[in-house]
Structure formats: C-alpha cells, structure tokens
Amino acid sequence: MHRGLLTCSPNTPIFEAAQRMAHRRCSSMLIMQNETAIGIWTEHDSLRLDFNDPPSLQRPISEVMSHPVSSVSLSARASEVAQRFNDEAVRHLLVIDNLGRPQGIVSQTDIALKQGLELYLSLRTIDEVMDKAPLVLAGSLTLGQIAPLMLAHQQDAAVVQCSAQEYGIITERDMVRFVAHHPGNTPLSELASRPLLTISPQDSLLRARDLLIDNQLRHLAVKDNDSHTIIGLLGFRNILEGADQHRVQELRHAMQLRDQTLQHPHLNLQLAERVIAASLEGVIITDAHGRIEFVNPAFTHTTGYSPEEVMGKTPAILSSGRHDAAFYNRMWQTLSQDGYWRGEIWNRRKTGQLYLELLTITSIHDEAGNVTHFAALFADITHIRENEDQIRKLAYYDALTQLPNRRLLEDRLEHAVRHAHRHQQRLAVLFIDLDHFKQVNDSLGHAAGDELLLEVSKRMAARLREDDTLARLGGDEFIVLLPDLTDADEVTAIARRLIEAVGQPVLLNNQQFRVGCSVGISLYPDDASNAQQLLQHADAAMYRAKQEGRNAYRLFSTSLDVREHRWLAMETALRNALDTGLGLNLHYQPLVARDTGRLVSIEALARWTDPSFGPVSPGDFIPLAERTGLIQPLSQLLMRTVATQLRSWLDSGLTPVPVAVNLSAQQFWHQDLIADIQALYQEYRLPAGLLSFELTESILLDKQQQAITILNALRQLGCQIAMDDFGTGYSSLSYLHQLPITTLKIDQSFVQQLGENQGSETILAAITGMAQGLKLKVVAEGVETQAQREALAKYHVDLIQGYLISRPLPADTLRARYLA
Secondary structure, eight states, X not given: OBOSOOEEOTTSBHHHHHHHHHHHTOSEEEEEXXXXXXXXXXXXXXXXXXXTOGGGXXXXXXXXXXXXXXXXXXXXXXXXXXXHHHHHTOSEEEEEOTTSOEXXXXXXXXXXXXXXXXXXXXXXXXXXXXXXXXXXXXXXXXXXXXXXXXXXXXXXXXXEEOSSSOEEEEEHHHHHHHHHTOOTTOOHHHHSBSSOOEEOTTSBHHHHHHHHHHTTOSEEEEEOTTTOOEEEEEEHHHHHHXXXXXXXXXXXXXXXXXXXXXXXXXXXXXXXXXXXXXOSSEEEEEETTSOEEEEOHHXXXXXXXXXHHHTTSOGGGGXXXXXXXXXXXXXXXXXXXXXXXXXXXXXXXXXXXXXXXXXXXXXXXXTTSOEXXXXXXXXXXXXXXXXXXXXXXXXXXXXXXXXXXXXXXXXHHHHHHHHHHXXXXXXXXXXXXXXXXXXXXXXXXXXXXXXXHHHHHHHHHHTSOTTXXXXXXXXXXXXXXXXXXXXXXXXXXXXXXXXXXXXSOEEETTEEEOOEEEEEEEEETTTOSSHHHHHHHHHHHXXXXXXXXXXXXXXXXHHHHHHHHHXXXXXXXXXXXXXXXXXXXXXXXXXXXXXXXXXXEEEEEEEEEETTTEEEOHHHHHHHHHHHTOHHHHHHHHHHXXXXXXXXXXXXXXXXXXXXXXXXXXXXXXXXXXXXXXXXXXXXXXXXXXXXXXXXXXXXXXXXXXXXXXXXXXXXXXXXXXXXXXXXXOXXXXXXXXXXXXXXXXXXXXXXXXXXXXXXXXXXXXXXXXHHHTTOEEEEOOOOSHHHHHHGGGSOOOXXXXXXXXXXXXXXXXXXXXXX
C-alpha cells in the first residue's frame, strides 16, 4: 500500500493535476472535497483526453475523474483485496480506516508482489507470456493520434519506431507527463523514451521482473536473437497475468481456510488440526513470547526434532548462524507493522545440515487486538533452489568448459560498456579462433578434441587478469573481455601471452600436437560504441589474422594495427638478424682525457641495418628487444663481437684500450653473467681489464645488496664499471659509496645546459665533488662544443665523450684514427 496520498480539489485543472502526478511519479490521484474522496484520476484515464485540443486540458479534473471511488478496509486481508480487483476490474483501491478516512492507495502490483512468485517466474520464459502483438507506431504520429490507438487496443504502452534502427517507447506515465507539459504537435520520435531496453525471449520472467525493478521501468521490448527485431512487449501486467491461476486459487483457498480457522477457533478446531496435520508444509505455533506450543508432523520430518524436544523452546533452536541480528530485527519490525512476514531463511536440522526454507509468519490477535500467538508456515526449498541454480548454470555457462557462454558474455559486455562510458575508460574484446583444430577432431575424434578445448581454455584463463572474462561461443571460438584498460599496449601484451600459451605442445592419446590461434582485437570506444559492434569488429580482425598467416593477432583499428604490424615485422626481422648475424654490428665512440685529449677508453654501441627497414635507431630496436625477450641473445652477440674485435687488434700488434659494453637489466641479473664473461676472457685470451661495463641507476633499484655481489665479481675479473646517465635516476647516496664502481658518467642533459641553467651547474658541482671524495673517475657525456669543454674545466671531470671528440665510428675507422 502507498501511504503518501496524492490529492487535489475538484476544480484543479487537468494539466496541473498531471504535473503533480508526474513530479511524484504516482499512478493515481484522489480528488478530495471536504476531506472526502469524491473521485480518482489514474494514468490510464489520460488516454481518454483529446491531445489535439490543448485548451481542453485546462478543464477541471472533476470532469474527467472516475467516481465513485472503490475502497477497502485497512484491516482487509490480501486475499479479499485480490478478489476485489478481479470482481470490479479496477487497478487501484482506496484504503480507509474504521472512520472512513483515507489512509493510502493499494494497486494490483502491490498485491501481486506479495504473492511469492519467484519460483514460478524463474521457471517460465518471456515468450510464454509476452504481448506478441505489440502496438508499434510510426515516429511521425502525434499525441492526438496515439492516445485513441492505445485506448482502442487496450495497451498501456506503445513501441515507437524513431528511425530504421532505433526504437523508443511511450507509456501511460508518459501521457500524464505530456498532459502536464503539452508538447504540441511534436512527433512521437522526439517524445519517446530512449534507448528502448530489450531482453531475449528465452530469458526467465524472474530476470525480466528484476530488470524492471532495478531500472524503475514498467516495460521491456523483446528482441529476436537472430533477426534483432522487436517481436513483443513485456510489462508487469503480462508477468502477473501469466501466473498459474490454479496455484493462485489454491493459495486463496488456503488463506481463506486459515482466516476462518483463526477467526472461529472453537468451531473449526478439529478441522484445523486435521488440515495442519496433513499439511506437507511445516507448521509452528508459538505464544506471544515466541515459545513453541505446537508443531505438526511435517515440522519433525523437515527438521528432525520431535515435538517433545522443542516444546517450550524458541525457534532459535533452528538458527543456522548465517543471518545477523539486523536480519532478525527487520523481520520482527515488519511482523509488528504489517502483521506478517514472508521470506527465505537458512535454518539448521537436528543433524547439523543447513537447509533453505520459504517461511511465512503471521501474528494472531484476540478480540481486543492483542497478539496472543504467532503461526509460522514453512517449506524446504533447498532442492528447488539447487535446481534453479543448475538451470541458470545451463543457461549461462558452456557445458564442456564451464566458461561463460554467449548469453552471459553479452550481459557482461553490455555492463562493461556502460561502466566504461560512465568512467571514461577503455575496454577490449578479443575474438580467438583455434588454428587447425579440425585436424585434431578428424584424426583423433571428438573426445580428443574436447580434451584439447579443456586444456586450451585452462591455459588461456591462467594468462588473464582476475577481472577479465573468458567465454566460449561454441566450437573452437572463444571471446576474452578485458575491462579497465589504460592503453592498447596492455591488450597486445595479453594477446601475445594467449598465443604463446595456446601454442605450447599438447599430449593427446600419447601423441604430441601443437595448435595455434588467430586473435582479432577491437577497442571501446576507439572501434565501436556498443557490444554488438565490438564483437563484429573483433571477428573481422580475427579473420584478417587468419588470412595473413594465422597464429597472430590483428587490431581492428587501422592506426593501431599499422603500428603493431610494424612492430611485429620488426621483431621478426630482428630475430632473423640474431639467427644469421647479418645487419647487426658495433660502432665505437672514444672517451678522451679532458685536458690532453688522450684516448682512455671506448664505448661499444649497437647498430642495426635491415634490408626492409634500413638503418634502425637503437632507440627503437633496443626497447623492442627488451619487450620481446630478445635482449639477452642480442647482448651476448654484441659482447662476443667486442671480444672478437679486441682479439683482432691484439693480434695486429696494437695495444687497445678498455672497451665498455652496456648491460641491460635482463643481462645484468642473468644467473650466468659472470660465467659468460669469464668464458670470453679465456676463449679470446684477453688481458684482464680490457672488457668494462656500463649500467644505469634503475638496474640497481630495490636490489642493492644483490647488485653489490655481482659488481664485486666483475671487479675481481679486472673490469671497470661505470654508472651511466648519473643524475637522472633515483640513486640513494646512502648506498652509493658501498657500490664497487669505478666511474660516474654525468648525463648529457647537465652538460648541454652549462651557462644557461644555474641549477644544472649546481648539480654538476655537487656530483663531481662527491665523485672526487669517493675517488671515482668522472665522464661528461654529450660534449658537443668547445665552449662546453672549456666550461667543464672548473669541475672535477676526468674524461669527456661526445660529438666534439668523435661520433661513433666503425671499427676500422676508429683503429686508423686512434689506435694506429
């Protein structure tokens, strides 16, 4: 019952009454005169107005109200109210007290929602009760044309075709709003509520009801899964009319019997006892303090407790411990206010086993209105709920892999798109199709194919994040939903992980097989604005991956895909270069004494020239090697090249200076680093100290103690160690003096700002002063002008390196200029 009554006087203009109803979102309004309800006006009555005559909407409400007003007593039982609705064919009843004063309005929906139809709704589908001939109107119609149509067809809503692909809806509540603010001859396409929320005809009525409640709607459009056309309309009225009439009659009969029994206990005691004893539902009767006075045989059958074990005790003996005190407080508060409580509750049998029951508690009053007893009626619905869960699982999960199926995926994807839109985030959809799966099915049979699908699904799930969704569409097709993305690189990294996981060997029937997968990627909002388009675009990108060689991924976005395609091609070219050794070489840049210009050491710098890409910048291929795991073989190849060059110079009778090799983080922390360097010294018969190394500050972050152990091992081999790009990282001065390094290389950014930035000069003075105190050599990088070289004279700088001295040179050129 709605207790907040909306009222107006008989002289209130129709449009003003409609404004108040629209503002309060009420479905009815009472017309009051001298504190007496003389009429009622409802949303359905708005259809009888002439929208082609706006001045008529200023008439008094008394001219269009329904009267007299049907009323019901505040003490009337739900069964009586339901019967009144059926007998009088009305949707609203005025609730009055003993003095005839209005107390509230009760509607058909209020009564129906108290009937406990959850089980029925969960087992019935939408196509069984939907309106299969909905009123679909052209968007060009006006209000004056639609109202008579809705009234003639006895429809409380109409679907409006706003465009070729877009629909909206007009309801009785909208008509009240248009009465309040008449839009003139505005076409329906501009007045309809959009977007039109849709649901599948195979969904359950329970889901439909929950959608209506959660979205505060009264109608859902039913869309065909294949043709994507509107095939029906579903409202609360359809859901309620589809309930099993036989069950309603049985329930009404039982309620009437209970009412008669409670009202005439002495006359019907013997009959009531027989009914209760024969009931398949458990019955408990307690006194006003909750102490058990009576239980029936069904109670003992369900709980395991005999009457003697529970007499005088409270129902708390059945408590499961699953519900907190707040749950029971709300239960008793409702029972005290309404006289009954109905709901689901977990209890515990005598054996300790938990079970779920549907419980109804009713308070029993004496002639003075005082509560004398409480009667509880309950049924064990554990198996029913388990069956519902099983049905739901069959409806939403793949039977083989137990992954979400297409229906659940689409639900999650639509929710993820709405979430991403609200929070301005990105998400991705990956369409995955296994390569050569048909060969496994044809050669080993479908059982082996199923085993392969299970193994592949487990591997892919293990490579995804916790909030990601992996779904199976059917056959060998899978979908991955990746929400909450920051950039496309995350998606491509996950795609590579999935391809690698699927490509690992699988043992089937004592035979080893390999299958790959082709992956298509679409991004929201870059590639599409809705779930259906995201799936279609990911599918198209997957087919392109298959056409271009399989076992790869492609992005639907042209710009992103071009960039990723270039990275993939460059990665392949780099792998080929590492395999053949062609195109990869070293250039050497000298480091000289600042004051004399004497050659002191050389830095080896990697260079790569590819037939397709031409000269590739180290700023491109070094990060590529680190990202793809190629940095370790690349570093080993270049270090061996340095050792070969040093041996060549020694065999030519030259006395080379130490050559510095840059160590990446992966190479520095590789367990075989020291052993590999020792092997190079032995294999190429190099004097101690000819190989030196440079590393950045970031390599040593968070692992200072482990780094000291590795650096000490390098120093024992006679290697010089320089910390490169010093001043740009996050060095801790508290441990710098513990590191067994020999040289600090000041980043070129400080050198190039000499004379322009006082802060750079201050930092340079601090670094060189600290290095002098720690007895470290200092190298100034990036010296390009004579003025910079002269400006370094006032600082403790030992060596300089940069274009002023020399650019990186091929080995033969460096030998001719500096070693000969």
